[in-house]
Amino acid sequence: MDRTDPQTRTSAAALPVLLVVYGRGSATPRGVLTAARRVCTVVFLADLGDPRTAADLATLPKSATVVDTAGLTERQLCDRAVEFGASGVITFSDRLLRTAAAVAERCGVPFHDRATVEVLVDKFRQREALAAAGVQATVCRTVHSAADLGPALAATGLPAVLKPRSGAGSVDTCLVSSAGELADRYTEFTRDAATPAVFVLEEYLVSDPTVVGEFWGDYVSVESAIRDGEIRTIAVTGKLPLAHPFRETGYFTPALLPDGLAEEVVALEQSALRALGIREGVTHTEIKFTPDGPRLIEVNGRLGGHVSDVLKRSAGTDLLTLAVRLALREFAPPAPVLALGANCPAVAFQYFLSPPTDGLAPGDSELVEDLQAIPGVDLVDARIDPSWRADWRAGTEWLIGTVYGSAAGHAELRATVEGIHRRMDSFWS
The missing domain is CATH 3.90.1170 (Aldehyde Oxidoreductase; domain 3)
Known part of the structure; x- marks a missing residue:
């Protein structure tokens, strides 16, 4: 049920309207409202049939505008969204990128187009696009059933990484070192699923721990803001070492990198963004250090989880507010945070x-x-x-x-x- 009539809400506020296609992701509802204060009026489009989503939004003030999208078709949702006269659309959830793209298209506001969204949410298609553009070739095969495991493993070799074709947060993601282990993990991941998810098996990117030292994580993320295809680097975020099998254990800003490596990492990231056709929004790209140099882990078409907090406390850059403003076509990114210095003390x-x-x-x-x-x-x-x-x-x-x-x-x-x-x-x- 909607908490507020859209016409009353928009007429009462002299601010632009931002539609937030909400599901659990890299920003909380209260965080979004704080970032949007005096910037825009926020309307949350959310499936309240999801208990976690409903619990998140139940904590908001009664004055917050929440539209329940449970049971709506994509067309019905877009029809509802267009009533608000929105100036922008954003989501912080990977699984809702497709929905946000449909809403943005109907409302006539900038967002990832549908073709771009497909390579952002589909790990196999993303690998294909990066290889086709000559950015990076990574052996990757889809796994629809147990029958696909053998041919996929023959292509990737061992060790290899098994992960959902669409997913985030390292859920059901692991390293396999033998054919038997691969079969066991795949069975475990799909055993209780009514409709088993499609997985990918891809080559393991071997680490080079000498680049930053074994105490630190062997990878970084690059945060960028893009408008009309213009890419502006916001920061390079350092990581602590992963826990078994690929669970992140912590972030820090700025990253600790040898001279020149931050620029090399940024160049790779920008090549990837262009190859995937990303022209709008905030991105979060993970890059690993290997004996062959920096290699792409994946590109995400939304704000990175946890990044906004460490960046704000280290350099004063509020990445969540920047993402909100960028969705409204305000493009004034700060100086990039690549190392300790005047803009990151x-x-x-x-x-x-x-x-x-x-x-x-x-x-x-x-x-x-x-x-x-x-x-x-x-x-x-x-x-x-x-x-x-x-x-x-x-x-x-x-x-x-x-x-x-x-x-x-x-x-x-x-x-x-x-x-x-x-x-x-x-x-x-």
Whole structure:
């Protein structure tokens, strides 16, 4: 049920209307409202039949405009959306990129076109497009059934990575080192599905840990803003090492890279964005360091999760607000954040409180107080439930909380992270 009549809402506000096609992703509803304050009027288009989506939006003020899209066809949803006279459309959820593109097309506002969305949400088609453009060839095969496993493995070789053809957050993503392991993981991933998802098997990008050192993650992300095909780099975000099998454990800004590597990474990212036909919006592109140089992991056509917070605390750049303004055709990106300097005087980080492997149980409730005492830690947001157990299949978001902090430089950041590691080593049991 709609909370507010669109005509009343738009006439009462002297601000442009932004349609947010909402589902869980890289921004919360309250975060969006904060970013949009005095910038635009937000209308959330959301399937309230999804319990998690409904719970997220139930916390909003009663004055917020929420349109329930449950049960609507794409045409009905677009008909409803066009009533608001929107100036922009945005989504922070990979699975809703197609819906947002349809809404934007009907409303006549900029967004990824439908062809671009298809290569953003489909990992196989994205690999094909990048190879066809001469940006990067990565062996990748689709897996529709167990019968496809053998031919796919013959093409990729071992080790290889199995992942959903469309997905995010490392859900049901793993490294396989044998044909038997591949068959077991595929069976596990599809056993209870009424209609099994399509997977891809792709070659594993071998790491070169000497590029940034083994203490740090062997990959980075590049955040960019694009309008009418003009690409502007916002930042290069550093990572902490992955947990088994591909779960992210933390971000920091700015990244710590050898001289010249940030520029090389950005050049690769921009080639990929052009190859995929991206002309509008904010993007989040992951790139890995290998013996053959930087290689693309994937390009995402939305704001990266967690990135806006660390960038705002380190450099004062509010990437969420920038994304909102960009959707409304306001294009004034700040100077790029590639290293410590005048426009980025400190390092900010998030550390994810996630176990190193499955089957471990949380420890005592004194964790929050102990972590809070570590120099460089500003905030610990954690809920410790003794019955909680890790499940690596759930990916990056399967954690008990997040540590937020800052440091004067990367050496100080390392000391802080080492302190967190020591405490966490004794926490999981």
